Amino acid sequence: MPSRVVFSALPRWAGMTVFTIIVLGPLYWVTASAFKTRDEINSATPTLFPHHFTLTNFQNLFRSTDYPTFLKNSTIIGLATTAVTVVFSLAAAYGLYRLRVPGSGKIAGIVLISYMIPGTLLIVPLYKTLAELHLVDTYTGLVLVNVAFTAPFCTWLLRGFIMSIPVELDEAAALDGAGPLRTMMRIVLPLMLPGIATVAVFSFVYSWTEFVFASQFIVSNSLKTLPIGLNEIVGLYSVDWGLVMAGTVSTMVPTIFIFLAVGRYFVGGLISGATK
Amino acid sequence: MSTHQDTFAATQTKETRLYRAPASTRTPALTRVLGYVLVAPIVIVMGVVIAYPLVTAVVTSLKDERIIGTASDFVGFDSYVAVFRDQQFWSALSRSGIWLALNLVVQTILGFSAALLLQRRSRWSRTARTWIVLPWAIPSVAVVVLWQWMLNTNYGIIYKAFASIGIDLGAPFGSSTVSLFAIVLVNSWHWFPLTAVVVYGALSTVPPEMIEAAKMDGASAGRVLFAITLPTIGPVLFALGLVGSLWSVNVLDSIYLITKGGPANATTTMPVYIYNTAFTAFRSSQAAAASVITVIILLVAALIFVRFARPEED
Numbered sequence: 001m002p003s004r005v006v007f008s009a010l011p012r013w014a015g016m017t018v019f020t021i022i023v024l025g026p027l028y029w030v031t032a033s034a035f036k037t038r039d040e041i042n043s044a045t046p047t048l049f050p051h052h053f054t055l056t057n058f059q060n061l062f063r064s065t066d067y068p069t070f071l072k073n074s075t076i077i078g079l080a081t082t083a084v085t086v087v088f089s090l091a092a093a094y095g096l097y098r099l100r101v102p103g104s105g106k107i108a109g110i111v112l113i114s115y116m117i118p119g120t121l122l123i124v125p126l127y128k129t130l131a132e133l134h135l136v137d138t139y140t141g142l143v144l145v146n147v148a149f150t151a152p153f154c155t156w157l158l159r160g161f162i163m164s165i166p167v168e169l170d171e172a173a174a175l176d177g178a179g180p181l182r183t184m185m186r187i188v189l190p191l192m193l194p195g196i197a198t199v200a201v202f203s204f205v206y207s208w209t210e211f212v213f214a215s216q217f218i219v220s221n222s223l224k225t226l227p228i229g230l231n232e233i234v235g236l237y238s239v240d241w242g243l244v245m246a247g248t249v250s251t252m253v254p255t256i257f258i259f260l261a262v263g264r265y266f267v268g269g270l271i272s273g274a275t276k
Numbered sequence: 277m278s279t280h281q282d283t284f285a286a287t288q289t290k291e292t293r294l295y296r297a298p299a300s301t302r303t304p305a306l307t308r309v310l311g312y313v314l315v316a317p318i319v320i321v322m323g324v325v326i327a328y329p330l331v332t333a334v335v336t337s338l339k340d341e342r343i344i345g346t347a348s349d350f351v352g353f354d355s356y357v358a359v360f361r362d363q364q365f366w367s368a369l370s371r372s373g374i375w376l377a378l379n380l381v382v383q384t385i386l387g388f389s390a391a392l393l394l395q396r397r398s399r400w401s402r403t404a405r406t407w408i409v410l411p412w413a414i415p416s417v418a419v420v421v422l423w424q425w426m427l428n429t430n431y432g433i434i435y436k437a438f439a440s441i442g443i444d445l446g447a448p449f450g451s452s453t454v455s456l457f458a459i460v461l462v463n464s465w466h467w468f469p470l471t472a473v474v475v476y477g478a479l480s481t482v483p484p485e486m487i488e489a490a491k492m493d494g495a496s497a498g499r500v501l502f503a504i505t506l507p508t509i510g511p512v513l514f515a516l517g518l519v520g521s522l523w524s525v526n527v528l529d530s531i532y533l534i535t536k537g538g539p540a541n542a543t544t545t546m547p548v549y550i551y552n553t554a555f556t557a558f559r560s561s562q563a564a565a566a567s568v569i570t571v572i573i574l575l576v577a578a579l580i581f582v583r584f585a586r587p588e589e590d
Contacts, residue, residue: 015389019390019393023408023410023411027410042431046431087317092314095310095311100311101307101308101315104311114330120526120528121550124560129328131344133324148326149325211415230417241431252414255414260407
């Protein structure tokens with residue numbers, strides 16, 4: 001009997017092992033390589049742990065490349081995108097799914113459908129639009145585009161959270177003489193914090209990882225974001241894999257920390273938003 | 277006016293609880309104004325970034341524009357004719373179909389098996405729920421660099437591992453026969469966590485009592501799957517299928533960063549074709565025409581999907 005139990009658990013163990021290796025393996029390998037010396041990286045037999053632990057790659061990255069500039073730009077654009085997306089999608093979700101203004105069903109539908117139009121197909125006309133508004137090569141332009149591609153999905157995510165707050169609360173507040181604005185700020189918003197966290201994580205990660213728009217709508221070196229900058233570093237220093245790995249690790253680490261800190265929250269939020 | 281509506285709304289409250297009255301008759305004016313003010317920002321942003329460019333795309337596609345923003349004249353449907361005559365357009369279109377199908381297969385397999393493992397009550401499952409999303413959270417550029425590094429023929433750990441057991445992987449991204457498949461695998465690594473967590477979340481909404489009861493009645497595992505599990509998670513799978521497919525077709529960064537559509541156009545899907553037409557060949561009008569055609573194709577495909585795959589309940 002025990003042997004049968006072991007046998008039936010085999011696929012499960014194999015699955016866990018495979019997923020652990022394919023997900024964490026590459027992340028570990030890149031991180032370990034970033035702390036190796038050039039000789040160790042180039043050596044014929046790969047080493048599992050860095051034998052000569054070094055920070056040289058990171059020092060080179062921050063001293064002799066424009067990496068700090070890219071980091072600053074990505075942080076500014078990421079925070080701005082997050083702030084605007086949170087405000088806009090909360091406002092829209094509240095208006096559409098709570099106040100239910102006349103025509104809200106149609107507006108919600110149109111917003112969701114237009115979101116499904118693939119953004120990459122719109123690069124050419126979008127470039128023209130930004131040029132007309134004098135927003136090419138500006139933080140504002142990129143933030144505007146990022147918000148347009150995160151806010152609709154976030155509005156839809158918040159729908160589940162708003163629906164889960166009983167309408168009776170609003171009615172009770174109205175009986176107590178609270179106006180609609182007061183009801184929104186004091187009663188509903190505080191209960192929406194998990195939803196706000198979910199939306200904030202989603203929009204920050206989107207902005208941090210976005211490549212296509214940033215590659216066309218930003219021209220100046222001083223305004224480039226991390227994905228663009230990292231790609232250039234890869235092109236310029238492709239012989240120096242240690243430096244490239246240090247750049248890759250530094251770019252991954254912020255989002256990885258965000259996920260380790262609030263990831264479970266985010267996954268829960270994504271699911272409750274999608275299922276309610 | 278507003279007080280009249282307020283009292284009107286108040287007398288209606290009882291009925292509203294029973295069925296949702298048309299919004300216009302129960303929303304007081306002040307609330308309505310607040311509502312529109314709240315909805316306005318997203319509508320304006322979407323109008324500027326999506327609706328207006330879409331109109332511009334249609335206009336540009338009817339002109340003969342080369343480099344973006346240069347002078348051009350209306351030439352009717354010439355750009356469309358040029359696109360339809362371009363062999364590259366048709367191969368890009370079919371390659372996008374292959375790309376979508378391969379990604380769906382690989383990500384469904386990876387996503388569902390991960391979801392089933394995440395659902396178990398074990399220490400692995402509890403910790404994995406946090407880290408399984410990591411490949412999705414890191415930028416595509418990092419994903420691309422990481423895999424190119426591991427498959428590098430001089431230093432790559434995966435290349436060396438296979439070489440040590442006598443298999444020569446060669447340069448998968450440089451070969452016109454396997455590069456598309458290699459990028460599908462990289463892209464699936466990047467995206468499968470989304471399927472995994474969404475399916476895992478949906479599975480946890482299936483009431484365990486229902487499954488227990490069905491098993492007590494002697495239902496087989498397959499029958500439980502088709503009679504209980506799939507119908508319950510149907511709406512989620514439907515939304516995931518629709519949004520996920522559109523996102524998949526839309527992928528440009530991973531492909532462009534690895535191969536720029538090469539070698540010999542072997543990885544030129546539709547977004548890459550449009551990008552190269554606009555920014556390498558400087559044929560803005562043809563790129564716009566191809567965009568318009570693609571949007572129409574996707575719209576029709578999405579409508580067909582909604583028509584035939586939408587879950588019955590709701």
